[in-house]
Amino acid sequence: MSRKRMIYEGKAKILYEGPEPNTLIQYFKDDATAFNAEKKAVLDGKGVLNNRISEFMMTRLGGVGIPNHFIKRLNMREQLIKKVEIIPLEVIVRNVAAGTMSKRLGIAEGTQLPRAIVEFCLKDDALGDPLVSEEHIAAFSWAQPHEMDELIALSLRVNDFMSGLFAGVGIKLVDFKLEFGRFFENDMQRVILADEISPDSCRLWDLETNEKLDKDRFRRDLGGVTEAYSEVARRLGIIKESQQGANVVDISGASK
Ligand code: 5GP
Numbered sequence: 001m002s003r004k005r006m007i008y009e010g011k012a013k014i015l016y017e018g019p020e021p022n023t024l025i026q027y028f029k030d031d032a033t034a035f036n037a038e039k040k041a042v043l044d045g046k047g048v049l050n051n052r053i054s055e056f057m058m059t060r061l062g063g064v065g066i067p068n069h070f071i072k073r074l075n076m077r078e079q080l081i082k083k084v085e086i087i088p089l090e091v092i093v094r095n096v097a098a099g100t101m102s103k104r105l106g107i108a109e110g111t112q113l114p115r116a117i118v119e120f121c122l123k124d125d126a127l128g129d130p131l132v133s134e135e136h137i138a139a140f141s142w143a144q145p146h147e148m149d150e151l152i153a154l155s156l157r158v159n160d161f162m163s164g165l166f167a168g169v170g171i172k173l174v175d176f177k178l179e180f181g182r183f184f185e186n187d188m189q190r191v192i193l194a195d196e197i198s199p200d201s202c203r204l205w206d207l208e209t210n211e212k213l214d215k216d217r218f219r220r221d222l223g224g225v226t227e228a229y230s231e232v233a234r235r236l237g238i239i240k241e242s243q244q245g246a247n248v249v250d251i252s253g254a255s256k
Pocket residue numbers: 090092098099100101129175176177200201202203215
């Protein structure tokens with residue numbers, strides 16, 4: 001697959017050393033996992049779609065001044081990114097009750113929340129990414145207070161922007177997960193958005209029918225996972241009508 005030096009292999013992505021200092025190459029795999037990797041599958045073309053969707057989102061967010069790690073897409077499965085020191089938190093923003101919030105608090109899935117709610121989970125697979133409070137984060141120094149202010153402000157800006165963007169193409173942004181990193185440049189350190197934004201990390205429902213267009217199709221055995229991801233890509237204008245349903249691995253030319 002590659003002669004580049006591997007830095008890290010996650011469940012859905014691999015990070016390789018980049019061509020220049022302070023860069024990495026992010027490779028999107030077709031592997032899908034859920035429930036802390038208890039459920040696994042390979043979904044043909046998922047990595048290609050997530051590479052394209054994440055490129056689209058990060059580029060658009062950069063365009064409205066939200067700093068992020070994306071530099072450029074290299075090919076079907078790889079993108080060049082800025083190397084950051086990942087903050088060990090998952091920041092979850094919710095607009096509509098679903099998933100673990102519905103389970104934990106007994107709120108029916110689909111209930112509109114009174115306002116966007118930001119949650120934090122510790123990035124720790126062995127512990128199942130537990131929900132943590134700002135008190136925990138401060139006490140254990142997982143992020144500094146000024147970084148927490150940035151994480152919350154940036155996450156809410158991402159939510160405003162993406163909610164509007166998706167609503168414009170008939171999709172409800174139910175919730176999503178973000179990761180952030182510390183980027184070092186000329187003795188300066190700042191917090192930037194990292195990882196990916198894709199149907200793996202967002203809940204996306206059709207505005208009219210509430211049909212799920214995200215990873216819950218895999219988690220809940222609903223089938224049609226890559227079809228749903230390509231529908232999201234089609235509505236965003238990333239792939240053309242005629243390409244949907246075609247083998248997504250062939251969408252942008254070269255195969256690897
Ligand atoms: P929940 O806490 O309800 O399971 O997830 C809330 C949102 O964050 C969902 O959009 C879900 O896809 C995303 N999310 C939570 N944890 C993870 C994770 O470990 N990986 C990914 N890709 N997304 C996550």
